[in-house]
Amino acid sequence: xxxxxxxxxxxxxxxxxxxxxxxxxxxxxxxxxxxxxxxxxxxxxxxxxxxxxxxxxxxxxxxxxxxxxxxxxxxxxxxxxxxxxxxxxxxxxxxxxxxxxxxxxxxxxxxxxxxxxxxxxxxxxxxxxxxxxxxxxxxxxxxxxxxxxxxxxxxxxxxxxxxxxxxxxxxx
Amino acid sequence: xxxxxxxxxxxxxxxxxxxxxxxxxxxxxxxxxxxxxxxxxxxxxxxxxxxxxxxxxxxxxxxxxxxxxxxxxxxxxxxxxxxxxxxxxxxxxxxxxxxxxxxxxxxxxxxxxxxxxxxxxxxxxxxxxxxxxxxxxxxxxxxxxxxxxxxxxxxxxxxxxxxxxxxxxxxx
Amino acid sequence: xxxxxxxxxxxxxxxxxxxxxxxxxxxxxxxxxxxxxxxxxxxxxxxxxxxxxxxxxxxxxxxxxxxxxxxxxxxxxxxxxxxxxxxxxxxxxxxxxxxxxxxxxxxxxxxxxxxxxxxxxxxxxxxxxxxxxxxxxxxxxxxxxxxxxxxxxxxxxxxxxxxxxxxxxxxx
Amino acid sequence: xxxxxxxxxxxxxxxxxxxxxxxxxxxxxxxxxxxxxxxxxxxxxxxxxxxxxxxxxxxxxxxxxxxxxxxxxxxxxxxxxxxxxxxxxxxxxxxxxxxxxxxxxxxxxxxxxxxxxxxxxxxxxxxxxxxxxxxxxxxxxxxxxxxxxxxxxxxxxxxxxxxxxxxxxxxx
Numbered sequence: 001x002x003x004x005x006x007x008x009x010x011x012x013x014x015x016x017x018x019x020x021x022x023x024x025x026x027x028x029x030x031x032x033x034x035x036x037x038x039x040x041x042x043x044x045x046x047x048x049x050x051x052x053x054x055x056x057x058x059x060x061x062x063x064x065x066x067x068x069x070x071x072x073x074x075x076x077x078x079x080x081x082x083x084x085x086x087x088x089x090x091x092x093x094x095x096x097x098x099x100x101x102x103x104x105x106x107x108x109x110x111x112x113x114x115x116x117x118x119x120x121x122x123x124x125x126x127x128x129x130x131x132x133x134x135x136x137x138x139x140x141x142x143x144x145x146x147x148x149x150x151x152x153x154x155x156x157x158x159x160x161x162x163x164x165x166x167x168x169x170x171x172x
Numbered sequence: 173x174x175x176x177x178x179x180x181x182x183x184x185x186x187x188x189x190x191x192x193x194x195x196x197x198x199x200x201x202x203x204x205x206x207x208x209x210x211x212x213x214x215x216x217x218x219x220x221x222x223x224x225x226x227x228x229x230x231x232x233x234x235x236x237x238x239x240x241x242x243x244x245x246x247x248x249x250x251x252x253x254x255x256x257x258x259x260x261x262x263x264x265x266x267x268x269x270x271x272x273x274x275x276x277x278x279x280x281x282x283x284x285x286x287x288x289x290x291x292x293x294x295x296x297x298x299x300x301x302x303x304x305x306x307x308x309x310x311x312x313x314x315x316x317x318x319x320x321x322x323x324x325x326x327x328x329x330x331x332x333x334x335x336x337x338x339x340x341x342x343x344x
Numbered sequence: 345x346x347x348x349x350x351x352x353x354x355x356x357x358x359x360x361x362x363x364x365x366x367x368x369x370x371x372x373x374x375x376x377x378x379x380x381x382x383x384x385x386x387x388x389x390x391x392x393x394x395x396x397x398x399x400x401x402x403x404x405x406x407x408x409x410x411x412x413x414x415x416x417x418x419x420x421x422x423x424x425x426x427x428x429x430x431x432x433x434x435x436x437x438x439x440x441x442x443x444x445x446x447x448x449x450x451x452x453x454x455x456x457x458x459x460x461x462x463x464x465x466x467x468x469x470x471x472x473x474x475x476x477x478x479x480x481x482x483x484x485x486x487x488x489x490x491x492x493x494x495x496x497x498x499x500x501x502x503x504x505x506x507x508x509x510x511x512x513x514x515x516x
Numbered sequence: 517x518x519x520x521x522x523x524x525x526x527x528x529x530x531x532x533x534x535x536x537x538x539x540x541x542x543x544x545x546x547x548x549x550x551x552x553x554x555x556x557x558x559x560x561x562x563x564x565x566x567x568x569x570x571x572x573x574x575x576x577x578x579x580x581x582x583x584x585x586x587x588x589x590x591x592x593x594x595x596x597x598x599x600x601x602x603x604x605x606x607x608x609x610x611x612x613x614x615x616x617x618x619x620x621x622x623x624x625x626x627x628x629x630x631x632x633x634x635x636x637x638x639x640x641x642x643x644x645x646x647x648x649x650x651x652x653x654x655x656x657x658x659x660x661x662x663x664x665x666x667x668x669x670x671x672x673x674x675x676x677x678x679x680x681x682x683x684x685x686x687x688x
Contacts, residue, residue: 002586002594036595062595068430068611068635070518078518079552079578079595082611086412086428087287091260095584095598107311111286115259118279119584135307139279174414174422208423234423240439240463240602242346250346251380251406251423254439256602258584267412267426291412431631435604451634451655458627459603479651483623 004035004161005062007097009113010046011106019104022127023049025150026103031059033154035161038062038097040089041081043074046103051076064093091115099124099160101153105132117143122160126153176207176333177234179269181285182218183278191276194299195221197322198275203231205326207333210234210269212261213253215246218275223248236265263287271296271332273325277304289315294332298325348379348505349406351441353457354390355450363448366471367393369494370447375403377498379505382406382441384433385425387418390447395420408437435459443468443504445497449476461487466504470497520551520677521578523613525629526562527622535620538643539565541666542619547575549670551677554578554613556605557597559590562619567592580609607631615640615676617669621648633659638676642669 008026010019027050030037037054039047041063051061055076063077068084083089090108094100094116101124102113110132116123117140124145125133136144147153180198182191199222202209209226211219213235223233227248235249240256255261262280266272266288273296274285282304288295289312296317297305308316319325352370354363371394374381381398383391385407395405399420407421412428427433434452438444438460444467446457454476460467461484468489469477480488491497524542526535543566546553553570555563557579567577571592579593584600599605606624610616610632617640618629626648632639633656640661641649652660663669 002589002596060595062597064597070614073518079576080518080612081578081580081597081608083432083608084430084611085260085432085608086263087290088257088260088263088427088429090287091258091262092597092599092601095600096596098586105310107286107290110307110311111283111290114279114283114286115262118259118283129310131303131306131310134303135282138277138301138303139282174417174424232423234425236425242442245346251404252346252440253406253408253425253436255436256439256604257436258600260599260601264425264427264429267428268424270414429604430607431634432601432604432607434607434631435602449654451630454651454655455627455630455634458623458630459606462603462623462627473654475647475650475654478647479626482621482645482647483626 003060004098005038005096006030006035006157007038007093007100008046008050008103009093009100009109010103011109012042012044012047014106015045015104019046019127020049022150023103024053026050026101026126026153027053028057029150029154030054031057036060036062038064038093040093041065041073041077048074050103064089064096087111094119094121097121099157101126103127105129124153124156176270177210177268178202178207178329179210179265179272180218180222180275181265181272181281182275183281184214184216184219186278187217187276191218191299192221194322195275196225198222198273198298198325199225200229201322201326202226203229208232208234210236210265212265213237213245213249220246222275236261236268259283266291266293269293271329273298275299277301296325296328348442349382349440350374350379350501351382351437351444352390352394352447353437353444353453354447355453356386356388356391358450359389359448363390363471364393366494367447368397370394370445370470370497371397372401373494373498374398375401380404380406382408382437384437385409385417385421392418394447408433408440431455438463438465441465443501445470447471449473468497468500520614521554521612522546522551522673523554523609523616524562524566524619525609525616525625526619527625528558528560528563530622531561531620535562535643536565538666539619540569542566542617542642542669543569544573545666545670546570547573552576552578554580554609556609557581557589557593564590566619580605580612603627610635610637613637615673617642619643621645640669640672
């Protein structure tokens with residue numbers, strides 16, 4: 001079976017130290033589950049941190065670049081897609097992920113959360129501020145999950161991404 | 173000189189009666205200023221209302237469709253652009269507008285407000301709820317304006333779109 | 345009824361003097377029929393020539409730019425769409441046109457002719473070299489037309505774009 | 517070092533048996549060199565054949581889908597990118613490849629060869645008809661290579677993709 005892909009969206013240059021620490025731990029945890037990490041691919045902020053974490057744990061990393069120059073990708077991105085779409089690539093980021101984690105918040109991330117929900121994808125807000133949570137809860141319905149820790153986020157992803165289990169055998 | 177283009181973003185099927193009433197008045201007012209209206213082009217909600225208003229006042233209407241079939245455009249759209257980009261076209265909506273008004277709020281509109289601000293465009297939130305205003309004020313800086321009425325929105329647009337005036341002649 | 349849109353594709357910097365002369369006459373003729381002209385929007389070669397011709401005859405001109413800066417559009421483009429898609433915008437050029445005329449040939453034009461035919465659009469090759477004609481005739485079927493003069497191209501467009509006529513009244 | 521990516525473009529439903537046989541051998545040979553294969557991702561024609569070949573030889577396969585449903589990808593594609601761009605994704609196919617091989621010819625393939633050359637990429641025409649070769653030789657310059665066999669194509673790719681060798685040590 002083709003592997004699962006978790007999109008991790010978050011600020012680039014505007015990321016806080018806390019965002020990056022969460023992202024690094026998230027990358028390691030996602031890779032440990034055997035899932036690939038997909039990001040916007042640039043060597044900055046949450047993207048760089050989650051890719052570094054994923055590579056530390058031996059995971060596959062996919063990066064969807066806004067431009068057309070592979071050498072501008074984060075060095076820890078293994079599969080680089082050059083789109084030359086600018087921020088138009090944000091829609092591809094979410095469409096190519098089985099589920100999305102927003103790690104921190106900013107304008108690019110907000111566009112990706114909104115596009116993901118609009119496209120019917122599940123989104124986990126990790127380490128997002130209360131105003132962001134309140135805003136997206138107005139529109140996200142059951143597709144929107146809130147996580148306070150990386151462990152919480154991984155549990156949500158396990159539920160979202162795991163194949164349905166056979167029911168326990170109830171035959172006598 | 174090429175005419176100015178105001179992008180009006182807002183919910184489609186999810187628009188409220190109040191959103192549509194604002195959008196109709198906004199379309200008439202934008203056209204009365206001599207500016208074109210640009211929308212996502214579908215015959216629904218805020219898009220339909222603002223195009224109807226603009227046509228009533230003799231304005232030019234531009235629609236950027238998510239699909240590839242011109243006959244699915246709102247009948248009041250005069251210039252139809254078929255993108256076949258799905259929601260990827262939201263970035264084109266904002267890039268092709270000189271300034272953006274969000275009339276009401278939803279997931280598609282949220283993505284457009286975020287992309288517009290990310291792209292350096294000015295955005296006016298008209299008739300948006302306090303949570304949406306609080307959310308975007310975290311990131312929008314001086315590019316973000318709040319308007320309670322269509323008149324407020326037009327005044328903001330006049331400031332944004334009018335060419336600089338020559339200083340009054342102070343020669344004796 | 346919404347007006348018809350003719351996409352005119354052709355070389356930019358690589359256009360010959362003959363390409364540009366044809367394009368100017370084509371622009372005037374398209375506008376005289378009451379149809380809009382749609383191009384890739386840059387101030388160069390066939391795009392510039394066809395827009396200048398169309399404006400001379402009072403026509404509407406639409407330009408789909410590869411970038412995001414309206415000031416880089418050809419000055420004779422009235423409706424400017426900023427895509428920020430690079431050559432990805434070539435697909436939008438053809439999808440947004442009711443029929444396409446290739447005026448001269450080059451790599452960008454070849455991609456547009458191929459995408460237009462692939463998308464089911466009719467394409468008229470005007471002033472194209474025999475090798476280009478032979479190549480596209482392998483794949484174009486009845487969607488592909490060959491024109492030696494602007495008059496020929498306009499006659500083909502009239503057939504393609506005119507609404508069906510009512511049959512003559514045969515009642516006694 | 518990040519691995520090299522060879523884009524293989526060719527007809528889907530219109531592929532001939534000869535196209536598919538070449539594509540299967542090409543996929544095996546590319547994977548044997550340690551390079552990834554990138555295609556338009558659909559389970560049809562040249563795309564399906566080259567992915568099957570590459571997987572037989574243990575290679576990495578990347579597919580750039582026109583739509584948004586991962587389950588429509590060819591089963592031998594390991595990394596699936598959902599673009600929802602329709603044929604607009606053809607530009608991403610070529611931008612994300614270090615070099616391109618056209619295996620057979622059709623309208624989609626023609627658009628990709630033209631876009632690749634326009635974007636400055638090297639293209640190898642493998643098993644293409646003389647008219648197609650003559651057409652693209654008008655515009656392709658040194659970026660365009662002609663190959664009659666898979667071995668020829670691999671030799672061209674080796675020259676294009678191999679890092680420059682250190683000069684032989686001439687010290688005594």
